[in-house]
Amino acid sequence: MASRKQPLFNFNILILFLFLEPLQVHSVCRNFCNNIPINYPFGIDDGCGTPQFRHMLNCSTDLFFITPSGNYKVQTIDYNKKTLVIFDPAMSTCSILQPHHDFVMTDIQSVTIPPSPDTIFVLMNCSIDSPVLNHYKSLCFNFAGHSCDELYGACTSFKLFHLLSNTTPPCCFTSYNTVKFMSMNILDCSHYTSVYNVDSLKGVGPLDWLYGIKLSYSVPDTGCERCAKSGGTCGFDVETEGMVCICSASNNATIQCGAGIGMNAGKSLRASSLLFESFLVLLLIFHVILL
Template sequence: MQFPPTPLLIFNLLILTLHLNPLPILSLSLCRNLCNGITVNYPFGLDDGCGALQYRKMLNCSATDLFFQTPSGNYKVQSIDYDKNTMTIYDPAMSTCSILQPHHDFLMTDIQYAIIPPSPDTVFVLLNCSIDSPVLNHYRSLCFNFSGHSCDELYSPCNAFRVFHLFSNSSPPCCFTGYNTVKFMSMNILDCSHYTSVYNTDSLKGIGPLDWTYGIKLSFSVPDTGCERCVKSGGTCGFDTETEGMLCLCSSYMNSTRECAAGSFTVGGAPSHTPSTSFQTLVLALGALLSMILL
């Protein structure tokens, strides 16, 4: 005489199957890693909880551009080089050889300055300074030689800066300096009407300002938080937005402190895990057993 299967029996059989060999965990990409053609990898993150905690909310992805956010504004990210640990940004309110704009201070937070400061080969150029400017008097040591270039090179060939030469009938003082100068003294204190910035200055010797690379290059450091271990296990590095503790994001419903559990499956080229042959055999056997019970 056959007895109909009870729900409890079927449930127990399924639990036994899963206990013997758990189903693979599917880990979808929880963090966006692309913004308008620019790859965004660790330590940066576009979504809160992604990337390193120190870089939280530094990047903003709009419909058209990727921006680096500081207290003085949003600066368009031109590129990120993960091999050299550099990011190049551009100040849309900055004057260049071809456009003259009202002066604008560039200011970073203390944390930003500590972990992603302007690179040594980035030079800030203070333009149209008065003879009473601090950098021409008490702080004149803050100005330095920039690859053999002079103020005359800026005021003569550049259409945007030529106006300074016309008003004074001579070349007004300028100053080639580093970020520390503009960090501690605003443009009003410096008594210079405009500024521009160029990077890769080591390669600009003998090159006129029309061909300079305008912008700011930042050098970032990568926190040693064990991210490599997380990535190798198939996870994405992030942090808890409440406790701010490091997390290895493994799936939409499972996170780990350091690495994803064995058998995790990640979409997008990460190591995957498929059920073993013995597990498939067990499933078939249980299926046959259930069929016999239901007959």
Template structure:
């Protein structure tokens, strides 16, 4: 019995049908170059979750698991919000003491780069508690302490259940100090000789408001490098950088980048393809495969 041999035309028709079915299954080319959200917090320039995204100065600062975290040499702090218009980010240290909970002290440390490009805002106050009478901020550096919005440290000992224990132990209010980030930047808690600290932000709005209603946490102020990112975004790209040189890149697709903007016909950040290159590749591959089958058919016909 002779084997059933397909003619070249039948083979071509068969592969045309297969190709049509395959093309229907190909989704629009999607990109996951840079994640734009972590939970419900938007991740925009200059920040980035994936290496090569955002500005290189902010590289490896944010980490997204179930929540968004800000990483520093002293620990990992949960990000509560990012305001891109005001250029501020609010972080909270779950191991920090507050008016309602007392926890072992530790230092808040930023890297040298972080201290320059994303330091605590001017309206963030560090309250150093239960300080020794020999503390530098009570002697040679006492000018570093201040009262804010009409408040004094005594309010913390009197109003906060967590800090009242210091008053009970000594039957008096131990020394404390309201100060700025610069103090804890250059002097550790051991040098300051204070056992605990807490942080409060939006202090300009806390006049007449007791410690129980203060907003505890750290507000950081960041700058946005002027690198032409707006031009890249308008062209459909995502602002990023070369992971080796840290030079500016406009990320256009997984295989196409630019230093300024995405060219016409590239894959834009939303994942829609303007170029038929992938389809062309499939046609070329199937064309070569079809040619091979025709050669096989001719050989079998001999």
């Protein structure tokens, strides 16, 4: 009898794992990463938020915005103004000078969550042959009355440009579109930094500028408000990317949670769970009979 019980036991364990595997679904969406709230349209768990921003955020030690050129730490998300501020750890600031680094976004990111109009990119220590000082000089514009000389003179790290050249090297205040279509090598500028909320920086010295990149986004109209009012969390089917209302770890609906319209049309796992429980009972009965 002992030789028959062991294979049967192993068989039951195998069946148990086979049935448990398809029943794994994402838990209710996490709504915080450290101290930053994660709300619609964003999500840090796949299937949460909206598919337009799928895989753009990652929550490890901190919250990061993911692009082809690297991971950028998220400083704040303002859901009322629909903005997200990120910081490039490889760019230069008033306190640190770093080699030039391209900021690259995907085509989808450039459309759905581009840098805001009040974010500028400062190209520094440009050569006299730089395209933005010649054929494309129209790409450079006046930034609240600030000058290259002021920038190089105010910041500890940027003073090096003055010391090395004994003059004021050209710089360029420009928009995201410039760095979007031309790399730093093409622009022929050795360093860059970015500043946001520039509309409020007139008369404010470089030491007090807000360094970082502010991104602006819009919220797609997917009927999320109805889902949220019913106690659910807006998400999407990871295969079809169709909108779903996540009601619990094992129950999703197409429109809203509870007994509302569309509940029966939702992708619910309750029936599968009951079927699995029934199977376990039958398996145990079969096991006892064979004993």
